[in-house]
Amino acid sequence: xxxxxYILLMIPNFILAEDFKLVCEGEMSTYRNNVQENVSNEIQxxxxxxxxxxxxxxxxxNKTYNYGSIKGSSKYLxxxxxxxxxxxxxxxxxxxxxLNIKFNRASGMVKSTSKRIGACDGSSFTTSTKFKGKxx
Numbered sequence: 001x002x003x004x005x006y007i008l009l010m011i012p013n014f015i016l017a018e019d020f021k022l023v024c025e026g027e028m029s030t031y032r033n034n035v036q037e038n039v040s041n042e043i044q045x046x047x048x049x050x051x052x053x054x055x056x057x058x059x060x061x062n063k064t065y066n067y068g069s070i071k072g073s074s075k076y077l078x079x080x081x082x083x084x085x086x087x088x089x090x091x092x093x094x095x096x097x098x099l100n101i102k103f104n105r106a107s108g109m110v111k112s113t114s115k116r117i118g119a120c121d122g123s124s125f126t127t128s129t130k131f132k133g134k135x136x
Contacts, residue, residue: 019047019048019049019050020047020048021045021046021047021048022045022046022048022103022108022135022136023043023044023045023046023135023136024043024044024045024046024110024133024134024135024136025041025042025043025133025134025136026041026042026044026110026131026132026133026134027039027040027041027042027131027132027133028040028041028042028129028130028131029129029130029131030127030128030129031126031127031128031129031130032125032126032127033125033126034126034128042131042133044056044110044131044133046103046110046135048078048083050078051076052076053076053078053083053085053101055085055101060074060076060085060087060099061074061076062074062075062076069091069092069093070089070090070091070092071089071090072087072088072089072090073087073088074086074087074088075087080105081104081105081106082102082103082104082105083101083102083103083105084100084101084102084103085099085100085101086098086099086100086101087099087100091120092120094118094119094120095116095117095118095119095120096116096117097114097115097116097117098113098114098115099112099113099114099115100112100113100114103135108134108135108136109132109133109134109135110131110132110133110134110135111130111131111132112129112130112131113128113129113130113131114128114129115127115128116128
């Protein structure tokens, strides 16, 4: 009986520990200086692992980095209800980029927002994308 209880207690850990792939279909909106430029149908592939997530061949995990002129950090959170990715990067002390992704595991809905603010050459500009889709 103790073995059965032990196995039942371990099931949530096995479920959270598995790697899986998702294909997300949705709508991508692109903006320049906060003016919408384009809307298109997109497909994104997510490969979810315990310590990282791979989105269209780019891997995100918990880390902080400093490569001289490029500094940043990324945060990856995975639990039984949601998956969250947040990144921040600054280049040459004047260009910044952020990415926020939220995936609801119960509904299968994913929302992501990326933004880049460029100011290195003296002219300021902002580009951003928003993706909202359903994953299977």
